[in-house]
Amino acid sequence: MGITDLTQSATVAYKNPDEKRTYTWLWFWLNSNGFNFMPDSYLALDMKERITNALHSSTNLAKRRQDDQGRFLLLNERLAWITGEVRQIQWLLSRFFRITNYQIHMPPPRLEGRDLVIATIDTWNVDLTYKNNVVGQLERDWNQHTQNDRQFEWFKGDDENSRCALAWDWLKEKNNYALFGSTAPSNHENLLMLFDHLQMSDAEIKLIIDAIKKRRSQQQYRKKNTGKKQCNLLFSSHAITKLDQLAAKYDVSRSQVLEALIRFESERGIYLPEKMRRNNFE
Numbered sequence: 469m470g471i472t473d474l475t476q477s478a479t480v481a482y483k484n485p486d487e488k489r490t491y492t493w494l495w496f497w498l499n500s501n502g503f504n505f506m507p508d509s510y511l512a513l514d515m516k517e518r519i520t521n522a523l524h525s526s527t528n529l530a531k532r533r534q535d536d537q538g539r540f541l542l543l544n545e546r547l548a549w550i551t552g553e554v555r556q557i558q559w560l561l562s563r564f565f566r567i568t569n570y571q572i573h574m575p576p577p578r579l580e581g582r583d584l585v586i587a588t589i590d591t592w593n594v595d596l597t598y599k600n601n602v603v604g605q606l607e608r609d610w611n612q613h614t615q616n617d618r619q620f621e622w623f624k625g626d627d628e629n630s631r632c633a634l635a636w637d638w639l640k641e642k643n644n645y646a647l648f649g650s651t652a653p654s655n656h657e658n659l660l661m662l663f664d665h666l667q668m669s670d671a672e673i674k675l676i677i678d679a680i681k682k683r684r685s686q687q688q689y690r691k692k693n694t695g696k697k698q699c700n701l702l703f704s705s706h707a708i709t710k711l712d713q714l715a716a717k718y719d720v721s722r723s724q725v726l727e728a729l730i731r732f733e734s735e736r737g738i739y740l741p742e743k744m745r746r747n748n749f750e
Contacts, residue, residue, distance in 0.1 A: 486544055492583060493541060493590045494519050496572075497533065510576035541590055542600055549607050552582045555661050556610065560585050562664075563609060567602060568592060616670055617660060619677055624656045631684065632659045638680050639666075 482488035523530050565571045623631045636652040653659040714725045
């Protein structure tokens with residue numbers, strides 16, 4: 469039996485996400501009202517029983533629970549846009565903390581993913597109208613943020629790993645201090661999450677991506693021209709005109725024309741000996 473199987477066997481199933489959400493909120497709420505549940509008790513087999521017994525221990529407590537649940541919990545429909553996507557979860561937790569300065573310190577081990585985001589919102593002790601406005605702001609911010617993902621389309625598809633590796637190398641060279649705690653992105657999605665963490669402006673991101681693309685082009689150019697060296701030569705205007713005509717005729721570059729002529733003459737030795745004998749290169 470693996471770790472995942474052990475974890476599942478130690479927890480109890482819930483009828484639906486709404487029930488699980490309610491019991492999660494109750495677990496935190498009772499903890500804040502004097503019931504010191506241990507972190508491992510969250511989603512344990514006896515969690516429902518513990519919570520039920522706690523609520524039945526005091527009529528006043530059960531009444532306050534109803535009042536507070538109505539004051540703190542938004543409707544499920546208001547949170548439906550929050551998915552279980554890893555990137556969104558990381559972004560939301562970071563963004564929520566920056567806006568509200570609130571987070572769940574040392575959440576229980578089994579509270580993660582979307583459940584952690586929802587629990588963070590639910591346990592935030594503020595007026596429900598204000599909470600609703602902040603959630604609305606988060607939704608708008610997320611939609612706007614992901615619209616800018618088109619800037620990263622170049623990193624998808626062919627050579628995705630090498631392009632992401634190039635981005636990592638560039639960032640390490642230019643912004644090494646900002647990468648503390650981060651790992652090299654192995655794919656497009658990881659790269660998006662890395663830039664989420666860096667919290668750069670759209671303008672900064674554009675400049676960086678342009679620089680990475682330029683470096684990629686330079687690498688490709690150097691690879692393509694391995695074994696070649698630049699050589700500056702002086703030609704007459706007449707020779708340059710003829711060279712351009714040949715290049716256009718065969719749809720090749722100037723250097724390709726010259727290389728072909730040099731190779732041909734080197735192999736055949738037909739034209740240059742006669743020219744050299746006459747000392748005539750006009």
